[in-house]
Amino acid sequence: MMPLPELTVRPGVVGDAEALGRLEHERQGTPVRELVERFSTGLPAARNDRLLLVAIVKDEVVGWGQVVHFQPPPEAPANHAPEGWYLSSLLIAQNRRRLGIGATLIQERLAWVSTRASEAYYFANSRNWASIALHKRFAFEELSRDFWFPDVTFPGGGQGVLFRTALP
Numbered sequence: 001m002m003p004l005p006e007l008t009v010r011p012g013v014v015g016d017a018e019a020l021g022r023l024e025h026e027r028q029g030t031p032v033r034e035l036v037e038r039f040s041t042g043l044p045a046a047r048n049d050r051l052l053l054v055a056i057v058k059d060e061v062v063g064w065g066q067v068v069h070f071q072p073p074p075e076a077p078a079n080h081a082p083e084g085w086y087l088s089s090l091l092i093a094q095n096r097r098r099l100g101i102g103a104t105l106i107q108e109r110l111a112w113v114s115t116r117a118s119e120a121y122y123f124a125n126s127r128n129w130a131s132i133a134l135h136k137r138f139a140f141e142e143l144s145r146d147f148w149f150p151d152v153t154f155p156g157g158g159q160g161v162l163f164r165t166a167l168p
């Protein structure tokens with residue numbers, strides 16, 4: 001798979017909030033305004049415990065993905081997900097899929113995590129075979145289907161699956 005030659009990836013900035021809100025509206029159906037507001041308050045992305053990357057093709061935001069650090073709170077149940085860096089929120093515009101953009105966003109985020117830790121995590125709905133196939137390319141291996149992560153549920157009848165990959 002050859003990534004698009006005109007693809008660039010960079011940390012998100014406040015000016016991306018509108019485009020990210022519209023993109024995320026495709027997935028969630030939540031009103032665009034609400035999503036734009038959420039992105040506006042969450043950006044700029046440069047924070048020690050989080051990285052938000054946007055993928056750009058010809059000046060258009062066509063995808064995004066985050067890394068977040070998770071520290072289980074003291075009151076977390078025994079089956080809580082491990083402390084560490086989690087790839088989350090990966091989304092590629094529908095008309096830009098299967099062009100290697102998702103893979104590029106994973107690669108860039110793993111490179112960022114690898115300067116901070118020797119492993120990275122992510123979780124997916126067991127029915128999201130596209131995401132699971134994509135992450136498998138980066139040696140993510142299933143850890144558990146019985147884990148707790150705050151505010152995360154897996155609707156649609158699937159199970160949550162927690163994965164980990166070792167980093168160089």
Ligand SMILES: CC(C)(COP(=O)(O)OP(=O)(O)OC[C@H]1O[C@@H](n2cnc3c(N)ncnc32)[C@H](O)[C@@H]1OP(=O)(O)O)[C@@H](O)C(=O)NCCC(=O)NCCS
Binds near residue numbers: 102104
């Ligand atoms: C999953 C998603 C991020 C993939 O992004 P993408 O840019 O299309 O993925 P890539 O082009 O980088 O795919 C790389 C490889 O992953 C696998 N893959 C990606 N999408 C796939 C699909 N729909 N079906 C099967 N395999 C798929 C393939 O092996 C693919 O290589 P190939 O195209 O050479 O066969 C995208 O479909 C998406 O945004 N889905 C909705 C949101 C979502 O599910 N996010 C993940 C939440 S955990």
